Amino acid sequence: MGMGVIETTKKRAQAVETAVELPRELPVGQILDGDCIAAMKRLPTASVDLVFADPPYNLQLGGDLNRPDGSHVDAVTDDWDRFDSFQTYDAFTKAWLAEAKRVLKPDGALWVIGSYHNIFRVGAILQDLGFWILNDVVWRKANPMPNFRGTRFTNAHETLIWASQGEKAKYHFNYRAMKTLNDELQMRSDWVLPICGGQERLKEGGTKVHPTQKPEALLYRVLLSTTERGDVVLDPFFGTGTTGAVAKRLGRQWIGCERDSIYRGAALKRIEKELPLDESALTTMQAGRSAPKVAFGALVENGYITPGTQLFDKQRRWLATVRADGSLMCGKQAGSIHGLGKDLQGAPSCNGWTFWHYEVDGDVKPIDAARQVYLLAVED
Amino acid sequence: MGMGVIETTKKRAQAVETAVELPRELPVGQILDGDCIAAMKRLPTASVDLVFADPPYNLQLGGDLNRPDGSHVDAVTDDWDRFDSFQTYDAFTKAWLAEAKRVLKPDGALWVIGSYHNIFRVGAILQDLGFWILNDVVWRKANPMPNFRGTRFTNAHETLIWASQGEKAKYHFNYRAMKTLNDELQMRSDWVLPICGGQERLKEGGTKVHPTQKPEALLYRVLLSTTERGDVVLDPFFGTGTTGAVAKRLGRQWIGCERDSIYRGAALKRIEKELPLDESALTTMQAGRSAPKVAFGALVENGYITPGTQLFDKQRRWLATVRADGSLMCGKQAGSIHGLGKDLQGAPSCNGWTFWHYEVDGDVKPIDAARQVYLLAVED
DNA sequence: AAATGACCTGAATCCAACA
């Protein structure tokens, strides 16, 4: 697979050098120096599982922004400069998003965080590039900075976008882990988390090392929800390495890009100290579909449900008989627990495990109860 | 001031006709028929104080969706939400936003609501047109529809953008009213409100009249925060007239655009029944005050206590009127439920929840009773 | 009457592994 780098004659010599320094193996556990676009160009196509990006929010803070012709952008006051700077920001955004898309595996995903200053541009551009938005997630800050002048609403949130490679692309979502994390309710698109402060906030001589250090809890949720253990996570705007620290803790591999040597030093020191969680802690709740599947026939086979047992729906509209092969019969109709339930109701689908019930010791229980008992017995 | 219409010789005759039917006076209290872009072109430049827009979201839904119990989800599949491509949607968005900008006064403002399907494109385009984003506001739905297949995070919010005419433009923000409404805390950029249902939801023969009717509490907060009494509010996507109904209630003037005659009919009927709040209820807090603990304003906003309601102490020594922002007025004195109670009694402190009473169905109850009802409804 | 429970619904880009 090619590197996707546009090779001009000028750049070719450099590319050869790079090939010596960075062979095909991914530079996991490393912070790549320099501009993130150039750094990403040195990574192989379709090689990382997740990109998490916290790009500069505007031109004033993003000192690495230049016009396409290379000239530097400074004052952003009048209308012309505003227009010019939006254009410049868009070009920069398009460039790094395109590289991120190339580097991602087909079933990889992208997270970007931003505020109203930049997130609308970022969102529109990633849609234009073919990314498919899966959710926008609101980080609701538990303790935001107040609006001191009383001129607007307290800016109390930031927005994250989660996107796959395209409309039909696969992606990973640990639904069950999120539901468990959220007290057995589906995790919503609004996350209430405190801002980064206290012991977690990196400081040097009393002043914060990085102006926009993100809370680890935010990365924890991002990585736990959309990566698996061992996955490679790329952060093009690594800063002080929150992504790397949480990735290491959660048993994920990481790659960073960062042009500021002070941030790089702080990040490496920080990640060095981080301890990975141990095996047992990293085992999360599994979704039903990756849990061992149980055929209804196995319950019959093993005597948990006897052939001839009468099953019925909760309203007792239909009565079916269990046959020796685990199929059901109701009148002249027969089929699997799911298929028969579907046909009888004329529904598009049916979960037979919760639809069919049976009597046991005078109680009415869904047949799923028998499956639970069976699973407990088999697990040992 | 000109009409801003590009006058070709063909259109001139029509323009004269229009001038007869729609003279310089704004068509306040009217719903303009037809496409909103064409309708807005008939309005004078710099004539309205606020635009609130709930444009099509371009949902791009796939096949059918069923709940786990097999029931069918009634999706938004209306023609008005279908666009060929992002390009088509962008062109449409740019056209109506440009008209909105022309029609707005120099110190006017724009609100747009959307979801991740469209809001990034809308936000980027309005920035390109020179609008200056003041806040993005998140409507956190108290009761969103779950993600039935467990494939993503529950899509539990929508996003509003509030923008002025430009970076240097003036705009209106009723900081004090918002702070009072939010229990003496600055109003944040995330608003928790239930979706529109129950009695508020317009129905005809048991089915909803409009698939995406917005809750009145949302418009209440928008109009109270960024308009003054008598201001003209334009809604280019009027639908069933939530904007008009709340505007009338709050003593604002309104203009709507709507091409569907069924929606227009329902909106006119609805607004007809709406009663404006009286003078005293509409006077909101202008000066600072300290106190309460639970937001009395939330009860007002959500209709548990109507602005204009008369409150009194148990001995009926004082009579106070509830105002739109949740403050009380008694004679010339005004304040929060606690502060005013304290001042009137000359006491060091006062628990407004137990001090103030109101009549409901002939019974006299402390306002704390309304809080209890509200808490039961809101609690999670 | 108050409490309980069944049933319905809401701006939704909603499956995966086979043959």
Added chain:
DNA sequence: ATGTTGGATTCAGGTCATT
């Protein structure tokens, strides 16, 4: 590619009938 099949999947609030 495309169709088929197995089987996994929901929260809050309102309405209305029943206890």
